[in-house]
Amino acid sequence: MMGNELPLDTGHADLLERMIGFRADVAVTARGILERFGLSDGEATPELRNLAAYLAIRQHDLRPLQRELMWRGYSSLGRLESRVVPTLDAVIANISALAGQVSAVPAPSEQAFFAGEAALHQATDALFGIPPANRRARIMVTMPSTAATDPEMVLACARAGMNVARINCAHDDAMTWRAMVANIRAAARVVGREIAIFMDVAGPKIRTGAVKSSTGKAKLLPGEALRLVADDEPWVDERARFSAQVSLPEIVTRLSHGDRIRYDDGKLEGVVETVVGGEAIVRVTHAKTGGTKLKPEKGLNLPDTELGLSPLTAKDEGDLATVVECADMIGYSFVSRADDIDLLEEVLARHDRQGSPLGVVAKIELPEAVRNLPALIARVGGRRPFGVMIARGDLAAELGFDRVAEMQEELLWICEAASVPAIWATQVLEDLMKTGLPSRGEMTDAAMAARAECVMLNKGPAVVETIGMLDGLLARMDAHMFKKTPQLRALKSW
Structure with missing residues (x-):
């Protein structure tokens, strides 16, 4: 396996041995990834095989290896997204030539090297x-x-x-x-x-429905409370001066204490304090400078909630x-x-x-x-x-x-x-x-x-x-x- 522990320059022969081992390791991991997709190596398209190889190679921290290859004039591996195995094969073939050895893998043709680009x-x-x-x-x-x-x-x-x-x-x-x-x-x-x-x-899409405020045109500020209601009309009291219906009523009951809520592409963020019956009280933690106005038909995002x-x-x-x-x-x-x-x-x-x-x-x-x-x-x-x-x-x-x-x-x-x-x-x-x-x-x-x-x-x-x-x-x-x-x-x- 390759990781942060890779030694730096120890000569072409050592680098070649490590690159051949790395290629083999990537191949094994990529086959396992394809199996998780329900595919064998033979059943997968070339594009999916390359995707699996990319996911496999990106499990490693490649920064030390990149620098070791870069100063020698080899590929830095920094642009291999569409050609993982061809890039490794080209590097191995070039190192083999400089090490005076026959390459363990053939160098890719130009067509094979750019096949992923052509497929895209x-x-x-x-x-x-x-x-x-x-x-x-x-x-x-x-x-x-x-x-x-x-x-x-x-x-x-x-x-x-x-x-x-x-x-x-x-x-x-x-x-x-x-x-x-x-x-x-x-x-x-x-x-x-x-x-x-x-x-x-x-x-x-989860949006606000009808909204209500006890303060006219006032805006929500950090520390304010917002009541989200499922089936009822929005209502306000001393606990929450702002209230909004939710377009998908069942969402309110799926909220839990501590869940984050973001309103209107992040113009306001809050945390759920309580969920009782068909309502949830949300405490505002972040808002636009000067506050955020509560409006109908604005998106709600619930990054911590299993929506189902x-x-x-x-x-x-x-x-x-x-x-x-x-x-x-x-x-x-x-x-x-x-x-x-x-x-x-x-x-x-x-x-x-x-x-x-x-x-x-x-x-x-x-x-x-x-x-x-x-x-x-x-x-x-x-x-x-x-x-x-x-x-x-x-x-x-x-x-x-x-x-x-x-x-x-x-x-x-x-x-x-x-x-x-x-x-x-x-x-x-x-x-x-x-x-x-x-x-x-x-x-x-x-x-x-x-x-x-x-x-x-x-x-x-x-x-x-x-x-x-x-x-x-x-x-x-x-x-x-x-x-x-x-x-x-x-x-x-x-």
């Missing part, structure tokens, strides 16, 4: 369609309700560079969605290229009839376990879709989904086009803002290892979208998004301008980076 390109095209000529990453745009009645707005988005149109099935109805789809398809014909349609089923909810509601199952008819891919909200993939497949099997298979995008919103992402990918197993959405808003509320930046990187690495296209979502260029003027921070965030295969924009009054700016930024970043790998084009600023 193919999977991305299968999910989103052919990319534009000027950039690799697609641009997904959330359609407002007016997209059903304003075909010129949809056409303007298409002309600005929209590649995927997102319809949020949490809003509007089937008649409105069909009108949106008709306008999107018409815009695609005018611009002469495909625009994929992504329909996002709502899932069991199906990711498909009765409404979702009804909506899927329209989704199957109209969409190129479905956004699967609140998926968290491999069995959730089987549940969706059972529902889709009841709808006789003809032609190309419906793509599925797993929205990673919950800590359990993060932990189970490799198993989710394995359960799909290449049955249909598949992608992952990094839903950074819910992830930040579930994991905490201090973890989300680190976690979005790790999710990108796992997706690349499995040749699964990733969507970078939530608040991309939000200030630009709403006000027409971007912040410096969000421009940097959008540039980092170029490492994903698709970048999602929400809706706003400056949508066309935002698409255009993102289109140019992604094209420029393509010349600098592919995933984690610098492209090293010539610099022209000096």
Whole structure:
């Protein structure tokens, strides 16, 4: 086994012996990972075998080995996500040559070395369609309700560079969605290229319902108490001056003392003090400077609570009839376990879709989904086009803002290892979208998004301008980076 205890330079022969042993150890661990997925090495696709090898190699602290390889001019192993075994084989073959030995493994061909990249390109095209000529990453745009009645707005988005149109099935109805789809398809014909349609089923989103405050327009501050009620009207007293209904009443009874609650993407955080009958008292621990106003229809995240909810509601199952008819891919909200993939497949099997298979995008919103992402990918197993959405808003509320930046990187690495296209979502260029003027921070965030295969924009009054700016930024970043790998084009600023 390799870990922090690795000695540094002891000569090529010793390094070669350790690398051969390391490769064998990775292979054994990877087979065990595939077995946990219910697959043998022979049954797994090349992409799943590489994912298993990546999970195996990342069980080790590679930092000492990276430095030892780096100063010798070998691969540092820092960009092996899509090619774990080929990278190890290339290193072993080169060390063998310098050690004057016949390599125990053949050096990979160029085709074998870059096979994971090729598989990712193919999977991305299968999910989103052919990319534009000027950039690799697609641009997904959330359609407002007016997209059903304003075909010129949809056409303007298409002309600005929209590649995927997102319809949020949490809003509007089937008649409105069909009108949106008709306008999107018409815009695609005018611009002469495909625009994929992504329909996002709502899932069991937990939100505030009716709210009440004994203090008029006052805001919740740290130390205040908030009463959450299940079936009753919200009510206030001396214990809690603020109260809100919960959209899924059963959630209130599943809360326990000490459970954390985050409101409106983390604008407020509290801890459950008591749960009695159909109400819970929550003590506010964090809020925005000046306080947070309690409003209806705002999201609630419960990172410590076992929710026990199906990711498909009765409404979702009804909506899927329209989704199957109209969409190129479905956004699967609140998926968290491999069995959730089987549940969706059972529902889709009841709808006789003809032609190309419906793509599925797993929205990673919950800590359990993060932990189970490799198993989710394995359960799909290449049955249909598949992608992952990094839903950074819910992830930040579930994991905490201090973890989300680190976690979005790790999710990108796992997706690349499995040749699964990733969507970078939530608040991309939000200030630009709403006000027409971007912040410096969000421009940097959008540039980092170029490492994903698709970048999602929400809706706003400056949508066309935002698409255009993102289109140019992604094209420029393509010349600098592919995933984690610098492209090293010539610099022209000096």
